[in-house]
Amino acid sequence: MAKPLNRDQMAWRAAQDLPDGAYVNLGLGMPVLAASHAPVDRDIFFQSENGILGVGALPEPGQGDRELVDAGSRVVTLRDGASIFDSAASFAMIRGGHLDITILGAFQVAANGDLANWDALMADKGPLIGGAMDLAVGARAVYVIMRHQNKDATPRLVDVCTYPLTAVGVVKRIYTDLAVLDIDARGFVAREIIPGLDRADLAAATGAPLTFAADCRDLTAPKFDDGD
Amino acid sequence: MAKPLNRDQMAWRAAQDLPDGAYVNLGLGMPVLAASHAPVDRDIFFQSENGILGVGALPEPGQGDRELVDAGSRVVTLRDGASIFDSAASFAMIRGGHLDITILGAFQVAANGDLANWDALMADKGPLIGGAMDLAVGARAVYVIMRHQNKDATPRLVDVCTYPLTAVGVVKRIYTDLAVLDIDARGFVAREIIPGLDRADLAAATGAPLTFAADCRDLTAPKFDDGD
Amino acid sequence: MINKQVGDLAAAMLGIQSGAALMISGFGNAGIPANLVRALAPMDLTGLTLIINAIRRLDDCDAALFNEQRISHVITTAFRGPGAMPANFEAQWQRGDVTLEIVPQGTFAERIRAGGAGIPAFFTPTAAGTTLAEGREQRLFGGRMCVLEEALKADFALLRAQKADRFGNLFFRGTQANFGTAMAAAAEITVVEVDEISATPLPPEQIHLPGIYVDRVLQAPRLD
Amino acid sequence: MINKQVGDLAAAMLGIQSGAALMISGFGNAGIPANLVRALAPMDLTGLTLIINAIRRLDDCDAALFNEQRISHVITTAFRGPGAMPANFEAQWQRGDVTLEIVPQGTFAERIRAGGAGIPAFFTPTAAGTTLAEGREQRLFGGRMCVLEEALKADFALLRAQKADRFGNLFFRGTQANFGTAMAAAAEITVVEVDEISATPLPPEQIHLPGIYVDRVLQAPRLD
Numbered sequence: 001m002a003k004p005l006n007r008d009q010m011a012w013r014a015a016q017d018l019p020d021g022a023y024v025n026l027g028l029g030m031p032v033l034a035a036s037h038a039p040v041d042r043d044i045f046f047q048s049e050n051g052i053l054g055v056g057a058l059p060e061p062g063q064g065d066r067e068l069v070d071a072g073s074r075v076v077t078l079r080d081g082a083s084i085f086d087s088a089a090s091f092a093m094i095r096g097g098h099l100d101i102t103i104l105g106a107f108q109v110a111a112n113g114d115l116a117n118w119d120a121l122m123a124d125k126g127p128l129i130g131g132a133m134d135l136a137v138g139a140r141a142v143y144v145i146m147r148h149q150n151k152d153a154t155p156r157l158v159d160v161c162t163y164p165l166t167a168v169g170v171v172k173r174i175y176t177d178l179a180v181l182d183i184d185a186r187g188f189v190a191r192e193i194i195p196g197l198d199r200a201d202l203a204a205a206t207g208a209p210l211t212f213a214a215d216c217r218d219l220t221a222p223k224f225d226d227g228d
Numbered sequence: 229m230a231k232p233l234n235r236d237q238m239a240w241r242a243a244q245d246l247p248d249g250a251y252v253n254l255g256l257g258m259p260v261l262a263a264s265h266a267p268v269d270r271d272i273f274f275q276s277e278n279g280i281l282g283v284g285a286l287p288e289p290g291q292g293d294r295e296l297v298d299a300g301s302r303v304v305t306l307r308d309g310a311s312i313f314d315s316a317a318s319f320a321m322i323r324g325g326h327l328d329i330t331i332l333g334a335f336q337v338a339a340n341g342d343l344a345n346w347d348a349l350m351a352d353k354g355p356l357i358g359g360a361m362d363l364a365v366g367a368r369a370v371y372v373i374m375r376h377q378n379k380d381a382t383p384r385l386v387d388v389c390t391y392p393l394t395a396v397g398v399v400k401r402i403y404t405d406l407a408v409l410d411i412d413a414r415g416f417v418a419r420e421i422i423p424g425l426d427r428a429d430l431a432a433a434t435g436a437p438l439t440f441a442a443d444c445r446d447l448t449a450p451k452f453d454d455g456d
Numbered sequence: 457m458i459n460k461q462v463g464d465l466a467a468a469m470l471g472i473q474s475g476a477a478l479m480i481s482g483f484g485n486a487g488i489p490a491n492l493v494r495a496l497a498p499m500d501l502t503g504l505t506l507i508i509n510a511i512r513r514l515d516d517c518d519a520a521l522f523n524e525q526r527i528s529h530v531i532t533t534a535f536r537g538p539g540a541m542p543a544n545f546e547a548q549w550q551r552g553d554v555t556l557e558i559v560p561q562g563t564f565a566e567r568i569r570a571g572g573a574g575i576p577a578f579f580t581p582t583a584a585g586t587t588l589a590e591g592r593e594q595r596l597f598g599g600r601m602c603v604l605e606e607a608l609k610a611d612f613a614l615l616r617a618q619k620a621d622r623f624g625n626l627f628f629r630g631t632q633a634n635f636g637t638a639m640a641a642a643a644e645i646t647v648v649e650v651d652e653i654s655a656t657p658l659p660p661e662q663i664h665l666p667g668i669y670v671d672r673v674l675q676a677p678r679l680d
Numbered sequence: 681m682i683n684k685q686v687g688d689l690a691a692a693m694l695g696i697q698s699g700a701a702l703m704i705s706g707f708g709n710a711g712i713p714a715n716l717v718r719a720l721a722p723m724d725l726t727g728l729t730l731i732i733n734a735i736r737r738l739d740d741c742d743a744a745l746f747n748e749q750r751i752s753h754v755i756t757t758a759f760r761g762p763g764a765m766p767a768n769f770e771a772q773w774q775r776g777d778v779t780l781e782i783v784p785q786g787t788f789a790e791r792i793r794a795g796g797a798g799i800p801a802f803f804t805p806t807a808a809g810t811t812l813a814e815g816r817e818q819r820l821f822g823g824r825m826c827v828l829e830e831a832l833k834a835d836f837a838l839l840r841a842q843k844a845d846r847f848g849n850l851f852f853r854g855t856q857a858n859f860g861t862a863m864a865a866a867a868e869i870t871v872v873e874v875d876e877i878s879a880t881p882l883p884p885e886q887i888h889l890p891g892i893y894v895d896r897v898l899q900a901p902r903l904d
Contacts, residue, residue: 021682023892043682045892049561050483051631053890066485068630073484081847081881083890086633087483088569091562095582095798096865098892126535126546127558134562137581138798168585249458251668271458273668277785278707279855281666294709296854301708309623309657311666314857315707316793319786323574323806324641326668354759354770355782362786365805366574396809566799575790576821578802597800662885
């Protein structure tokens with residue numbers, strides 16, 4: 001039986017697509033896991049929207065400078081060649097199209113690339129928007145990591161987003177627990193699918209027409225024990 | 229017979245009105261002379277539009293750093309507490325209303341405070357605008373140093389500027405070789421006049437109605453030998 | 457002689473009145489002016505507007521501000537706290553005691569930067585085509601839809617830095633600067649708490665924010 | 681591995697073509713990329729657009745650019761040179777060989793900054809009510825008339841800094857930065873000449889411009 005990827009595996013798979021020399025912003029949640037799975041022979045600069053270009057490894061517990069934090073409010077370190085700046089400069093960098101890739105989480109992605117990731121319409125919850133809208137319009141390529149379906153098996157890849165949009169027509173690639181998909185003029189195009197999953201079942205789990213790339217292949221990832 | 233002030237005397241007079249703790253930008257020409265005439269017991273920061281807050285004294289000839297220049301392209305030094313930044317930051321400071329005073333040169337000032345100082349309509353000369361328009365709208369107070377009349381005795385204090393405007397209704401005070409004048413709802417108001425000059429003669433040299441302040445007094449300045 | 461150092465919290469907070477608009481810097485636990493924030497609640501103010509990136513940071517810092525219903529309006533990028541129970545301010549928002557303007561973080565930063573830079577309004581692609589743009593002016597530039605955004609200004613800005621000198625020049629450590637540099641320029645009066653006030657002028661190459669933007673500096677230990 | 685150092689002028693200037701828009705930094709004699717500018721004239725280009733604060737600095741730097749009529753359009757804040765005789769470029773402007781857009785210096789800096797910051801247009805009070813605003817969109821904000829200004833971008837930016845590292849991080853000396861930081865972000869390709877390329881990464885507190893904005897660094901002595 002087909003085994004969906006866990007969180008670390010999804011993040012690992014996304015990380016393999018980060019090229020040498022790339023400037024990359026990772027959203028909170030699964031995206032930020034990609035940093036630790038990036039191939040070690042590649043020189044990648046991770047940007048943090050609160051003002052770091054070149055986020056390094058997490059310090060040992062209790063170590064590090066509490067005034068040096070990333071967008072997830074974690075104490076971090078800097079890598080060689082890192083720089084620090086203020087939020088206005090950071091979002092000038094983001095909005096100005098200087099980041100090669102942003103990887104974001106999402107509630108829904110539509111077949112035209114629309115992204116919904118900031119407002120799940122929870123009753124009685126105040127809104128939380130953060131930097132997602134700026135990243136979604138600013139980065140040269142917007143990738144999404146998310147589960148293919150909700151827990152109730154409703155699709156997250158949809159014809160039209162029902163949640164409020166983060167940005168219009170921006171998503172280029174999606175890493176799910178079942179597949180890697182691109183978005184192009186055809187809509188969702190599966191490039192990789194987990195071994196053992198029927199194409200028809202993937203299509204059924206997808207809320208919009210699904211095309212399979214001519215060279216669609218197996219989606220595999222190393223084992224990670226993330227307690228998922 | 230009344231003796232008009234020379235360039236250094238006009239600059240000296242303007243400099244006496246710079247208060248302790250002021251942030252001040254001085255235009256090229258006579259205004260920049262004011263820096264060396266500022267009272268030494270006052271803590272004044274001179275801004276240079278190319279990115280200095282806290283311009284210091286000129287270095288000895290041949291000394292100084294050639295990569296540290298002021299808006300007049302002179303090699304300068306920094307005073308205690310000075311900072312350096314780029315042009316975008318410098319004009320954010322200027323436009324954002326953070327400078328207390330700018331002193332500019334002018335071709336004409338109108339009775340409503342209109343300033344014309346960038347384009348004297350010289351035939352066959354390309355335009356030169358620099359930072360004057362930004363300073364004129366951005367500084368909290370705009371002062372002008374200029375001769376009261378042109379060499380052909382036409383007035384420079386006018387009803388309506390005939391030269392292209394730098395900014396609309398911004399000038400608050402004018403230091404000329406004959407008088408110190410404020411601009412308020414009445415138009416030009418003489419606050420000081422050089423000893424020996426008839427009020428009627430000053431009015432005749434002024435191209436718009438002139439009021440005299442109730443406490444209008446003598447305009448005097450130390451002797452400076454500026455070869456003028 | 458310029459000397460922007462103040463001796464105590466009372467001098468630092470002088471002049472903040474009911475109805476004031478306050479910008480408060482900080483991101484995560486970096487650059488939070490916790491001493492200044494905690495001085496607000498006892499001041500018996502009402503009707504404050506807060507301009508702050510993440511409102512729950514303030515709830516962490518001094519929930520008394522909300523307990524005492526001193527805040528009537530919040531401009532923020534993150535209003536929701538984590539966890540199942542609504543935070544204190546969230547309950548007040550649900551009751552309608554606090555009104556809210558939610559702003560994307562980059563637009564938030566740029567509106568504040570514009571406020572200090574004398575730019576009254578600008579177009580940005582951020583939020584174009586979303587519910588946040590509804591009823592707002594949108595325009596195409598280079599084939600891309602953009603939204604018109606207006607500058608944000610405030611009466612006071614509160615921030616924390618590592619070092620200052622008597623001229624108000626600031627040095628930030630780590631990611632302390634975040635919204636602080638923009639806020640300092642966008643507020644009428646900027647108050648900064650610092651670890652250290654240097655007896656000598658900060659060298660120009662250490663200055664992240666020129667003293668022209670700073671009105672008062674108070675030495676005060678970092679609070680958790 | 682990221683390594684933005686290039687070995688010679690040819691590699692630094694690679695890809696600059698006829699019709700390109702070039703931003704050139706420098707104010708007074710500070711931050712002038714004179715090595716790069718002097719490499720332009722021999723490249724046999726035509727129809728260049730120059731975005732430069734003071735065009736006469738270029739004339740000083742390499743008048744051959746104008747002698748050979750390589751430049752067709754100039755966006756600048758200062759077109760006039762001092763002295764009675766028109767400078768070389770000025771004669772060409774009088775003949776109509778060069779067209780001109782004159783921009784107030786603060787608007788010039790902000791339009792370039794906007795180009796790099798993803799802001800397509802902004803309102804500014806500068807030039808409102810003057811001949812420069814004629815035929816342009818003007819609007820009142822807070823009772824003050826403002827002019828709509830659009831961002832400036834370019835194909836290449838040329839600048840000079842004191843130090844770089846292999847990541848392209850830059851340290852500027854004195855007032856070298858001027859328009860360079862904004863231009864680097866507003867251009868597709870940014871080329872920087874420096875006194876020194878550091879073998880070790882520049883420490884974060886020394887970095888005035890993050891390497892993300894820089895594509896090529898060339899070690900080259902300061903020319904007069």
